[in-house]
Amino acid sequence: MKKLSxxxxxxxxxMAQAFSQTNATDSAGYKPKKLKLDEINLxxxxxxxxxxxxxxxxxxxxxxxxxxxxxxxxxxxxxxxxWDKKQRKNxxxxxxxxxxxxxxxxxxxxxxxxSRNDGTRIYPTLSWSRENERKGTSFSLGTYYSAENNYYYSxxxxxxxxxxxxxxxxxxxxxxxxxxxxxxxxxTEFIPVTKAPPIDSTLQLHYITSxxxxxxxxxxxxxxxxxxxxxxxxxxSRNTLTASLxxxxxxxxxxxxxxxxxxxxxxxxLGLPFHRVYYNTxxxxxxxxxxxxxxxxxxxxxxxxxxxxxxxxxxxxxxADSWGIVSNTFNVELPVKITPFVSISPFYxxxxxxxxxxxxxxxxxxxxxxxxxxNYALAAFNSNSFGAGLRLAPPRGIxxxxxxxxxxRYGHYSQTTDLNAHIISLNLTFK
Amino acid sequence: MxxxxxxxxxxxxxxxxxxxKEYQKSRVNDSEMSLSSRHVEKNELNAQSYREGSSGxxxxxxGGGCGCN
Numbered sequence: 001m002k003k004l005s006x007x008x009x010x011x012x013x014x015m016a017q018a019f020s021q022t023n024a025t026d027s028a029g030y031k032p033k034k035l036k037l038d039e040i041n042l043x044x045x046x047x048x049x050x051x052x053x054x055x056x057x058x059x060x061x062x063x064x065x066x067x068x069x070x071x072x073x074x075x076x077x078x079x080x081x082x083w084d085k086k087q088r089k090n091x092x093x094x095x096x097x098x099x100x101x102x103x104x105x106x107x108x109x110x111x112x113x114x115s116r117n118d119g120t121r122i123y124p125t126l127s128w129s130r131e132n133e134r135k136g137t138s139f140s141l142g143t144y145y146s147a148e149n150n151y152y153y154s155x156x157x158x159x160x161x162x163x164x165x166x167x168x169x170x171x172x173x174x175x176x177x178x179x180x181x182x183x184x185x186x187x188t189e190f191i192p193v194t195k196a197p198p199i200d201s202t203l204q205l206h207y208i209t210s211x212x213x214x215x216x217x218x219x220x221x222x223x224x225x226x227x228x229x230x231x232x233x234x235x236x237s238r239n240t241l242t243a244s245l246x247x248x249x250x251x252x253x254x255x256x257x258x259x260x261x262x263x264x265x266x267x268x269x270l271g272l273p274f275h276r277v278y279y280n281t282x283x284x285x286x287x288x289x290x291x292x293x294x295x296x297x298x299x300x301x302x303x304x305x306x307x308x309x310x311x312x313x314x315x316x317x318x319x320a321d322s323w324g325i326v327s328n329t330f331n332v333e334l335p336v337k338i339t340p341f342v343s344i345s346p347f348y349x350x351x352x353x354x355x356x357x358x359x360x361x362x363x364x365x366x367x368x369x370x371x372x373x374x375n376y377a378l379a380a381f382n383s384n385s386f387g388a389g390l391r392l393a394p395p396r397g398i399x400x401x402x403x404x405x406x407x408x409r410y411g412h413y414s415q416t417t418d419l420n421a422h423i424i425s426l427n428l429t430f431k
Numbered sequence: 432m433x434x435x436x437x438x439x440x441x442x443x444x445x446x447x448x449x450x451x452k453e454y455q456k457s458r459v460n461d462s463e464m465s466l467s468s469r470h471v472e473k474n475e476l477n478a479q480s481y482r483e484g485s486s487g488x489x490x491x492x493x494g495g496g497c498g499c500n
Contacts, residue, residue, distance in 0.1 A: 045474035073474045168451055242487070248466050253455045258466045262487040299488030301466050305458040313463070319485035327485040335463040343463055353484050378484045385479075389471060393462065407471040415482070423478060427471035 035082035035092060040430040047071040051419040054105030056187075058276035058284060059362040059374035064108055067376075067419065071101040077125075088132050095125035109274045110188045121148040127158075136164030144178075150274070152181040152235055168250035178240040183233045184273045190286060236269035257302040264295035277372050278363045287373040289358060294322040299329075309337040313345075319353075325378065327353035335391070345389040347411075355380040376417045387411035405429035 051067030053059045075097035082090050099121040107117040127142030144156030160174035217225050241264070248258035268291060275287040299317040306312055315331040333347035356378040358371040365372040389409035397403050407427040414420045451459070458464065468476060468490045480486035 041470055043470055043473055047474065047478055071474075071478070073477075075473070244488075250451050250456070250459050253451055254458050256459050256464060256466060260488045260490075264487055295485070295487060297485060297488035303464045303466065305461065305464060311461070311463045315489070317485075317488050319487070321485070323484075325484040327483070329485075329489075337463070345463070351479075351483060356484060377482055383483065389469070391463070407469065409469075409471045409475070411475055413479070419482065421478070421482075423475050425471045425474055427469070429470070 030087060032085045033083045035080040035090065037078070038081040038091075038431070039077075039079040041075075041077040041079075042428045042430075043073075043075045043077075043425065045071075045073045045423055045425040047073070047421060047423045049419060049421040051417070053362075053376050053417060053419075054103075054108075055272070055275040055287070055373070055375035055377070056105040056108050058278040059376060060278070061362065064113065065362075066104040068104040069101060069421075071099060073097065073099040086132075087134065088130050091129045091131070093125070093127045097121075097123045097125075099123075108187075109185065112188070115188075116149075119149045121146060123147075123154075136170075138162050150183050150185055150272075152183060154178055154180040170248045172244075172246045172248075174242075174244040174246075176240075176242040176244070180238040180240075180268075181235045182238055182269055182272070183235055185233065186273050186286065187276055187284075189284070238266065238268035238270060240264065240266045254305040255303065257300065260299045260301075262295070262297050264293075264297075266293040266295070267291055271373065275373065275375055277365055277374050279365050279367050280363050281367065282363065283367075285372075287375065288371055289373055290323070290371055292322070296320050311335045311337075323378070324355070324357035325353055327351065333389075335389075341392065341394045343391045345391065345409075347385075347387060347389070349383075349385040351383040351385075353381060376415075376419070379417060381416045383413065383415040385411055385413040402430045403428060404431045 047070065049067070049069040051069075052061050053065050054067035057065040059065065075095060077093055077095040080092045084090060100118070101121070102118045104117060106119070107113045107115050109115045123144065123146035125142065125144045127140060129138060129140035131138035139161045140159065142156075142158045144154075144158075146154040146156075156176065156178045158174060158176040160172060162170055162172035164170045219225055242262055244260065244262045246258060246260040248256065250256045270291060270293055271287045271289040273286060276284050277287050278284045297317055297319040299315065302312075302314045304312045304314075311334070313331075313333040313335065315329070317327075317329040319325070319327040319329070329349065329351045331347065331349040333345050335343045335345040337343045356373070358369075358373050359378045359380075360372065360374065361379075362374055365374070387410045389407060392398055392406045393404060398406050405428070407425075407429075409425045409427075411423050412421070413423065476489060
């Protein structure tokens with residue numbers, strides 16, 4: 001009897017609750033949520049390179065051509081998320097990166113090898129995106145700024161739109177523009193001292209730009225008599241415009257893939273003023289490259305969840321440009337889930353490229369050529385890269401509740417140009 | 432030849448996809464299945480784009496800045 005009474009009371013309460021509901025729409029009772037801190041990402045990397053050729057020394061292979069580099073890069077990205085009155089998700093991301101590098105070849109911008117061989121790069125970013133989850137649409141706007149000692153600034157602007165379809169596909173269009181202003185820092189033997197505007201006609205003192213962008217006060221015979229940051233180093237512009245189309249698709253419960261096509265157009269000063277080229281006569285000059293370049297990379301990704309613990313992440317890119325470089329990139333990564341929250345990901349990348357038609361090694365170019373460079377990034381070579389990553393993402397955090405993801409990755413990179421490098425990176429995600 | 436093969440395989444795979452419902456997406460929604468590069472790869476991609484003649488179509492930069500290290 002007691003059980004029956006409880007059942008009747010329970011049914012009554014259920015009915016009362018059901019009738020108390022109004023015929024409201026799905027969004028009734030919905031309240032917009034203010035922007036709240038969602039995620040903080042910290043990424044740090046240490047890069048260590050040994051090489052025996054550098055563009056600054058025109059591809060020489062003696063001690064002066066040393067291309068050793070170290071780079072310590074640190075970045076922070078802070079993401080805020082909120083929902084507006086129309087239930088659209090708004091995401092604002094603010095980022096800041098600071099890199100410190102040393103480059104042995106940079107010392108030889110000054111022909112005596114005494115110029116500064118280090119530098120710092122600072123690059124803040126800001127972006128906003130809005131996603132309408134019901135319609136499956138989103139758009140974003142972003143900006144980027146970067147400054148370093150050998151260019152005044154690099155300003156980046158981007159915008160994108162994307163649309164999901166009912167078959168688990170998503171189409172995106174993104175446009176990006178980078179607008180750079182490069183300091184015309186010449187190797188010391190090319191600094192036109194006597195042509196520099198004199199600041200004192202009686203004493204014949206001139207400001208010149210020394211290696212690494214410092215300003216120096218010199219007399220008419222080129223001797224440094226003081227330093228100043230007063231004059232502006234001349235500059236030239238470089239613009240990069242990119243239109244990017246991508247399509248991603250869930251193929252089945254275990255597989256998804258994407259295609260991404262970039263169309264890149266560059267114009268302006270596309271070389272660097274402190275890159276030397278040595279002619280076959282032994283005389284040196286500054287690299288000279290065309291003022292336009294069109295690049296066409298297309299990339300394919302295909303990821304497959306094999307069994308319960310192994311994932312195959314594959315990537316292939318074909319690239320061609322108007323300077324004659326054709327390249328192929330293959331990348332495969334095999335994350336193995338040791339537990340649902342811990343995975344180890346060995347990876348291998350193979351890259352091969354043909355040379356730009358303007359490239360020749362040290363002391364091969366002839367003086368009658370219009371365009372010339374000895375920058376080995378534009379040479380024909382293959383490269384191999386391998387390494388592994390570790391990812392920890394326990395639901396209750398690592399050490400503290402707020403540290404949700406820890407990723408550690410090591411990679412070894414080698415080129416057939418005798419360049420070898422190691423890079424170790426750490427990413428921490430806080431929620 | 433290989434690039435054309437990969438291209439057609441990808442197109443074929445995408446056009447022959449089966450409809451996957453929300454509750455069937457546990458594997459494709461796994462963080463390791465993401466179709467973008469990882470946060471931790473960011474500086475590695477930058478280093479490669481500076482030392483190789485090609486860039487783009489991988490979520491990394493296609494230009495901008497010096498890249499002269």
